[in-house]
Amino acid sequence: AQSVTQPDIHITVSEGASLELRCNYSYGATPYLFWYVQSPGQGLQLLLKYFSGDTLVQGIKGFEAEFKRSQSSFNLRKPSVHWSDAAEYFCAVGAAGTASKLTFGTGTRLQVTL
Amino acid sequence: SAVISQKPSRDICQRGTSLTIQCQVDSQVTMMFWYRQQPGQSLTLIATANQGSEATYESGFVIDKFPISRPNLTFSTLTVSNMSPEDSSIYLCSVGGTQTGNTEAFFGQGTRLTVV
Numbered sequence: 450a451q452s453v454t455q456p457d458i459h460i461t462v463s464e465g466a467s468l469e470l471r472c473n474y475s476y477g478a479t480p481y482l483f484w485y486v487q488s489p490g491q492g493l494q495l496l497l498k499y500f501s502g503d504t505l506v507q508g509i510k511g512f513e514a515e516f517k518r519s520q521s522s523f524n525l526r527k528p529s530v531h532w533s534d535a536a537e538y539f540c541a542v543g544a545a546g547t548a549s550k551l552t553f554g555t556g557t558r559l560q561v562t563l
Numbered sequence: 564s565a566v567i568s569q570k571p572s573r574d575i576c577q578r579g580t581s582l583t584i585q586c587q588v589d590s591q592v593t594m595m596f597w598y599r600q601q602p603g604q605s606l607t608l609i610a611t612a613n614q615g616s617e618a619t620y621e622s623g624f625v626i627d628k629f630p631i632s633r634p635n636l637t638f639s640t641l642t643v644s645n646m647s648p649e650d651s652s653i654y655l656c657s658v659g660g661t662q663t664g665n666t667e668a669f670f671g672q673g674t675r676l677t678v679v
Contacts (some may be wrong), residue, residue: 483667492672493655500665539605549594549659549668553606
């Protein structure tokens, strides 16, 4: 069975600083990988996804993530964080054949200081 | 993408009662799922809602507690039965897949349930 680890429970960055959120997965084959964001009281919004092909994927709101098979990682990055990026970020992996059936990591709460 | 309507958006219920949550999608999808998000926690898959047959439950979840229906390709319900305060969570419906292949998951806004 697949699993996802997000080592950082809580991260604080200053507005304008760069951001990297870590995600490691465990899955026997090539996984489907996702990053979702959840703002307080809101639903889940898909930031970006990796199905195949180019290992650097671009998402919405200026986010990108890089799939590194050798490290079983799919870290999320943003070059300059905005105060509105404060939220909970979830990395998720989908099983082959059912990309929408997801196993989620524990989440990373991002706090942005002004 | 798919637009998902989940009802109710929130509810406060008495212990021992049951609540049925509805999930309506604006297009036909092959996969429908129900997740639970306990306070301050991540999402945990409860079950896959199968059209025209019994749902497939994940370890730790049982049909008697979380009966699920899926009468067609656009609608599903989740019932939380005989509720206790430990059932206080956000329950989310998600969908994915079309007749032509895999897609990512799309989520409803969730139902925030408080059991008192």
